[in-house]
Amino acid sequence: xxxxxxxxxxxxxxxxxxxxxxxxxxxxxxxxxxxxxxxxxxxxxxxxxxxxxxxxxxxxxxxxxxxxxxxxxxxxxxxxxxxxxxxxxxxxxxxxxxxxxxxxxxxxxxxxxxxxxxxxxxxxxxxxxxxxxxxxxxxxxxxxxxxxxxxxxxxxxxxxxxxxxxxxxxxxxxxxxxxxxxxxxxxxxxxxxxxxxxxxxxxxxxxxxxxxxxxxxxxxxxxxxxxxxxxxxxxxxxxxxxxxxxxxxxxxx
Amino acid sequence: xxxxxxxxxxxxxxxxxxxxxxxxxxxxxxxxxxxxxxxxxxxxxxxxxxxxxxxxxxxxxxxxxxxxxxxxxxxxxxxxxxxxxxxxxxxxxxxxxxxxxxxxxxxxxxxxxxxxxxxxxxxxxxxxxxxxxxxxxxxxxxxxxxxxxxxxxxxxxxxxxxxxxxxxxxxxxxxxxxxxxxxxxxxxxxxxxxxxxxxxxxxxxxxxxxxxxxxxxxxxxxxxxxxxxxxxxxxxxxxxxxxxxxxxxxxxxxxxxxxxxxxxxxxxxxxxxxxxxxxxxxxxxxxxxxxxxxxxxxxxxxxxxxxxxxxxxxxxxxxxxxxxxxxxxxxxxxxxxxxxxxxxxxxxxxxxxxxxxxxxxxxxxxxxxxxxxxxxxxxxxxxxxxxxxxxxxxxxxxxxxxxxxxxxxxxxxxxxxxxxxxxxxxxxxxxxxxxxxxxxxxxxxxxxxxx
Numbered sequence: 001x002x003x004x005x006x007x008x009x010x011x012x013x014x015x016x017x018x019x020x021x022x023x024x025x026x027x028x029x030x031x032x033x034x035x036x037x038x039x040x041x042x043x044x045x046x047x048x049x050x051x052x053x054x055x056x057x058x059x060x061x062x063x064x065x066x067x068x069x070x071x072x073x074x075x076x077x078x079x080x081x082x083x084x085x086x087x088x089x090x091x092x093x094x095x096x097x098x099x100x101x102x103x104x105x106x107x108x109x110x111x112x113x114x115x116x117x118x119x120x121x122x123x124x125x126x127x128x129x130x131x132x133x134x135x136x137x138x139x140x141x142x143x144x145x146x147x148x149x150x151x152x153x154x155x156x157x158x159x160x161x162x163x164x165x166x167x168x169x170x171x172x173x174x175x176x177x178x179x180x181x182x183x184x185x186x187x188x189x190x191x192x193x194x195x196x197x198x199x200x201x202x203x204x205x206x207x208x209x210x211x212x213x214x215x216x217x218x219x220x221x222x223x224x225x226x227x228x229x230x231x232x233x234x235x236x237x238x239x240x241x242x243x244x245x246x247x248x249x250x251x252x253x
Numbered sequence: 254x255x256x257x258x259x260x261x262x263x264x265x266x267x268x269x270x271x272x273x274x275x276x277x278x279x280x281x282x283x284x285x286x287x288x289x290x291x292x293x294x295x296x297x298x299x300x301x302x303x304x305x306x307x308x309x310x311x312x313x314x315x316x317x318x319x320x321x322x323x324x325x326x327x328x329x330x331x332x333x334x335x336x337x338x339x340x341x342x343x344x345x346x347x348x349x350x351x352x353x354x355x356x357x358x359x360x361x362x363x364x365x366x367x368x369x370x371x372x373x374x375x376x377x378x379x380x381x382x383x384x385x386x387x388x389x390x391x392x393x394x395x396x397x398x399x400x401x402x403x404x405x406x407x408x409x410x411x412x413x414x415x416x417x418x419x420x421x422x423x424x425x426x427x428x429x430x431x432x433x434x435x436x437x438x439x440x441x442x443x444x445x446x447x448x449x450x451x452x453x454x455x456x457x458x459x460x461x462x463x464x465x466x467x468x469x470x471x472x473x474x475x476x477x478x479x480x481x482x483x484x485x486x487x488x489x490x491x492x493x494x495x496x497x498x499x500x501x502x503x504x505x506x507x508x509x510x511x512x513x514x515x516x517x518x519x520x521x522x523x524x525x526x527x528x529x530x531x532x533x534x535x536x537x538x539x540x541x542x543x544x545x546x547x548x549x550x551x552x553x554x555x556x557x558x559x560x561x562x563x564x565x566x567x568x569x570x571x572x573x574x575x576x577x578x579x580x581x582x583x584x585x586x587x588x589x590x591x592x593x594x595x596x597x598x599x600x601x602x603x604x605x606x607x608x609x610x611x612x613x614x615x616x617x618x619x620x621x622x623x624x625x626x627x628x629x630x631x632x633x634x635x636x637x638x639x640x641x642x643x644x645x646x647x648x649x650x651x652x653x654x655x656x657x658x659x660x661x662x663x664x665x666x667x668x669x670x671x672x673x674x675x676x677x678x679x680x681x682x683x684x685x686x687x688x689x690x691x692x693x694x695x696x697x698x699x700x701x702x703x704x
Contacts (some may be wrong), residue, residue: 058589079591094589098583098649099575106580108590110572112279125491144582 009034009069009199010168015054015064024050032199037190038236039214041243046220048120048203052170055087059079083245087166090167091173093157097146102127105160130159134189151182158189169193171201187213221246277500283643283699287658294662298323298669306673323669324349326522330548334455336664337553339631341658344564345608345637348601350639351581353648354412354419358426359609359635362404363628364434366613370397371623373441389451404601413595427632434625444622454619455551457528463520466549470516474509479687481505549669554616564653577601581649628650639664641692
């Protein structure tokens with residue numbers, strides 16, 4: 001299904017970053033192909049979120065290379081990442097609670113009319129369009145997002161990533177705060193985006209979601225990469241033991 | 254109106270009817286509260302001066318020359334001038350507080366900038382250009398604003414790039430700039446200012462006059478009507494739900510009525526006889542019988558209006574304003590969205606400094622001198638005005654119009670206390686202090702209730 005002979009969409013090569021002497025990410029190499037979902041797994045503090053923040057521009061790695069379509073790129077801030085069509089859905093959702101859905105969706109990339117003034121009507125209209133596709137029940141366009149439920153907030157965060165034609169999507173525990181129905185909605189969306197050829201890094205704790213949604217899984221422990229496995233060729237037990245013991249199962253190695 | 258008799262629901266629950274009214278007109282209930290408080294304060298002072306002091310205002314039939322109450326054209330006009338410079342700074346303080354910062358230095362910036370403007374005029378511009386040269390006022394104004402911007406940018410840079418809390422940086426600024434203001438002229442007062450410059454401070458000659466004020470009001474009314482029509486068009490274009498037509502025109506009509514009413518009041522405040530004589534003396538004419546001039550809008554008030562419009566557009570219609578609110582709502586999210594939050598902090602404090610510079614222009618023009626004590630404690634009134642006007646110290650929430658109403662409320666309390674004979678400062682401070690705490694408490698209660 002995923003053709004590995006092609007150039008990877010993203011390659012994080014030999015990445016390292018440390019905070020005050022602690023190596024949060026220690027020489028980790030992972031890659032991602034178009035139309036693929038790669039799960040990033042590991043305990044809290046294993047370094048998954050930190051690794052991914054180097055790609056989204058929130059952190060700058062101490063060492064290592066980021067390659068997009070085989071070419072090395074320099075990502076110094078979130079703006080650089082967005083310029084590479086990398087969109088991130090953070091665990092905290094990174095929404096400004098006092099602004100409405102449209103303002104959040106377009107934050108940092110506002111639509112402006114003549115004279116450089118914000119075109120709020122256009123932004124609301126565009127938000128209505130994308131929400132009609134992602135979450136048809138969404139009605140609360142004119143209230144601050146603090147007034148929305150967890151699932152509604154999540155759909156705003158997802159809409160923000162999807163609207164701007166992401167090629168590379170990073171999702172940090174997208175279903176952590178959601179009910180079963182909303183989790184199903186996110187799962188369907190991931191399948192749809194995958195079919196469109198996006199590459200998705202998925203940070204996920206729920207092993208069932210990993211088995212269901214991911215093509216490959218890269219497991220981290222204490223800042224180091226334990227290994228990357230093809231999800232189809234291992235059992236959930238194998239992956240769990242990688243997470244807990246930090247050892248790659250013999251048969252998949 | 255006509256169908257109230259057919260709908261018992263409206264009659265049995267007047268509160269829900271009022272709620273519907275608020276929803277249809279999209280009036281912020283807090284705005285209503287602020288305006289209500291303002292009216293209450295005005296009526297209370299008026300009542301006190303009428304009943305206790307026996308000094309009714311014109312509203313109760315006294316002649317203008319004798320009227321000495323609160324709601325006289327003279328007092329309202331003075332109120333508008335005194336509100337102006339606090340209001341101008343309060344619009345900037347909204348941005349500062351919305352981004353979870355504070356600026357304690359604005360009063361001291363006013364003092365120092367005022368001193369340097371005085372020095373510039375008296376020691377440099379007048380000797381170089383000659384007394385009363387028309388460029389003096391313009392150079393002084395540009396210099397004052399630029400100096401405020403630079404000081405603000407310096408403080409903002411320390412907050413943004415050295416990560417020193419704004420409270421500390423501007424507390425330092427409060428002391429440093431006030432000290433510097435004293436040193437500029439060794440504590441002496443610099444006076445007088447250039448004649449044209451002094452007009453910026455208001456007074457009979459520093460006002461728009463009757464005709465000018467009516468033209469101004471007419472332009473404003475046209476702008477309001479145009480605004481209503483344009484906003485309806487924009488919503489129709491995208492097929493959004495419209496406010497009911499009656500609500501739209503009710504709001505438009507209300508704003509127009511306030512504009513026209515305010516114009517009538519400031520126009521009905523007539524020039525004192527001395528100024529009329531001075532005016533005709535300058536023309537070399539004798540004072541004609543029955544000569545009468547109305548003041549109209551004072552220049553400081555016009556400056557406040559221009560600043561308020563500029564700041565409102567900046568806050569609601571530009572990326573800059575959107576980022577201000579985003580940073581206040583969630584600084585981390587703003588940074589992850591690619592907003593340069595540090596550069597924003599520098600710009601916000603520079604803007605605040607520039608507004609303090611404008612306030613210094615008005616203040617020194619008004620007292621026609623530069624003193625190192627100018628603006629003393631004004632930072633507290635400015636912060637109080639923003640907070641009374643609904644700006645949340647937790648960040649993310651605040652409006653420019655709210656801050657101006659807040660400034661009007663505080664100035665009303667201040668001048669009202671003077672007017673009814675409690676002007677020695679102590680009572681003023683007690684009343685304003687209580688009003689500040691009360692306003693914030695009411696806001697907390699309101700926020701809890703809507704949640």
